[in-house]
Amino acid sequence: MIQAKQELLQALAVALGELAPGAAPVAAFESPKQAAHGDLAVTAAMALARTLKKNPRELGQQLVALLEQQPAFQRWVQAIEIAGPGFINLRLKPAARQAVVAEVLQGGEAFGRKPASGQRVMVEFVSANPTGPLHVGHGRNAALGDALSNLLAAQGHEVLREFYYNDAGVQIQTLALSTQCRIKGLKPGDDGWPESAYNGDYIAEIAADFVAKKTVQADDRTFTASGDPEDLAGIAQFAVAYLRREQDLDLKAFGVRFDHYYLESSLYADGRVEDTVRRLVAAGKTFEDGGALWLRSTEYGDDKDRVMRKSDGSYTYFVPDVAYHIAKFQRGYTQVINVQGTDHHGTVARVRAGLQAAGVGIPAGFPDYVLYKMITVMKGGQEVKISKRAGSYVTLRDLIEWTSRDAVRFFLSSRKSDSEFTFDIDLALKANDENPVFYVQYAHARICSVLAQYQGTADFEHADLALLTAPSEYALMLQLAAYPGMLERAAADLAPHDVAFYLRELAAAFHSYYGSERFLVDDPALARSRMALLAATAQVLRNGLAVLGVSAPESMSRELPAAAESQA
DSSP, X not given: OHHHHHHHHHHHHHHHHHHSTXXXXXXXXXXXXXXXXXXXXXXXXXXXXXXXXXXXXXXXXXXXXXXXXXXXXXXXXXXXXXXXXXXXXXXXXXXHHHHHHHHHHHHGGGTTOOOOOOOEEEEEOOOOOTTSOOBHHHHHHHHHHHHHHHHHHHTTOEEXXXXXXXXXXHXXXXXXXXXXXXXXXXXXXSTTOOTTSOOSHHHHHHHHHHHTTOEEXXXXXXXXXXXXXXXHHHHHHHHHHHXXXXXXXXXXXXXXXXXXXXXXXXXXXXXXXXXXXXXXXHTTOEEEETTEEEEOGGGGTOSSOEEEEOTTSOXXXXXXXXXXXXXXXXXXXXXXXXXXEGGGHHHHHHHHHHHHHHTSSOXXXXXXXXXXXXXXXXXXXXXXXXXXXXXXXXXXXXXXXXXXXXXXXXXXHSSOTTSOEEEEHHHHHOOSTTSHHHXXXXXXXXXXXXXXXXXXXXXXXXXXXXXXXXXXXXXXXXXXXXXXXXXXXXXXXXXXXXXXXXXXXXXXXXXXHHHHOOSSOSOHXXXXXXXXXXXXXXXXXXXXXXXHTOOOOSOOOOOOOSSOOOOO
């Protein structure tokens, strides 16, 4: 069906060119609002009616006449109907729908993917400061960022996954002081315990390892503790390395990797922050007031001008952000996507304003942002707010240990990023159709079970696909054919939740097929064709789950009704 759709799209473009030379809209198909109306819909007649100031239904009739003359439409289309004010609905021939099975089997893991585009894209995500364990918000960030990276890679882009973190500043000083207090025997609640200190049990763990003079190794650094309670600088470096290692371990357990780590301190060490400030001053985009240096960000759509350098000489946090994004652009990444919490919403306008004001050739709208809302964790009908180890929040490690990596990744990718989300621990543990990740994974396991029972010829690429004529088979094949287009749209919209939504629809189409037809029938040819459809469905389920970083198990247990599972 993929080939059929491409040929039909080219034929539609030719017909539109004949109908409206020089004014034809882009050839495109839509899905009919109701499945009974057909397989594909064309709305070009209504768009042309506005341009040509003609009756849309009459234009639709003219377009149908032109389409019927196209060889591709004669080959693949069974019926063309005009509905309403000018909708054109196409009903495909069975062969067009059935062809997708062979296309999936031939494509395998590459089905739905595009060849290399040559475009370099950077996705910066997680970017957690090394001051504590990763919390559930970081988990949502990681799930979204990794799935988005996979999506873009599936469109042929060269994707770099980058982790940026602040390894200097007030919070690192607070981390060092908190650890030093623990080393000296103080604990939260004691006299002398700093009000701003970090209170989690992990601080005590860092302190104990520092005293023991241990060496810690993270992905980007190694450091050996001196054991000296007065070595505050050494305590800071050890604590950062310790927590970076902890974050690395959590992310590896979550199945997330990074290609590059970028330190905020390097922006100062390399002179990038000072260079950025000089550029902005030289461009006349700053002014001084009250002893502070300000950016005229209102000239670029911000709601007010922003302080760059405070009266004490220190920079506000968005200044190194501007320097960092100039560095990204200069490294050759013309598309950059930042995955951040909605609490960073205010930084979008000021960072973009700084980039435009710097005058280094960065296009307006750079970088792109995917902003996500924090999540609520529920367990036993009650909100869970505190992790003993972290002291004040639920960690990503907690979530994985309470459920599974697959459940966490699927759940955290399954909603639009800027929507509220409640992670229900009890739901994630259910082994039934209420649990969306189980529902999808079980579809794959069911197929594997049937294929294991099949005793016929496994040469599915030569199966007689013309035998696949049941309504539930047509519905399933249409879902398979929708996969490449869904991937393309999801990547363009930076919307990995579309993949999770699609997988649930595909699983539903399969489960409906499973309930309506038998696969292991006496007719060898029919059995083989149905096995081919099942194998293709399993392949697309695997491909889609891989985009989300979720496994596709071949066997699973579940809460079953009395009916037997066997298709024998």
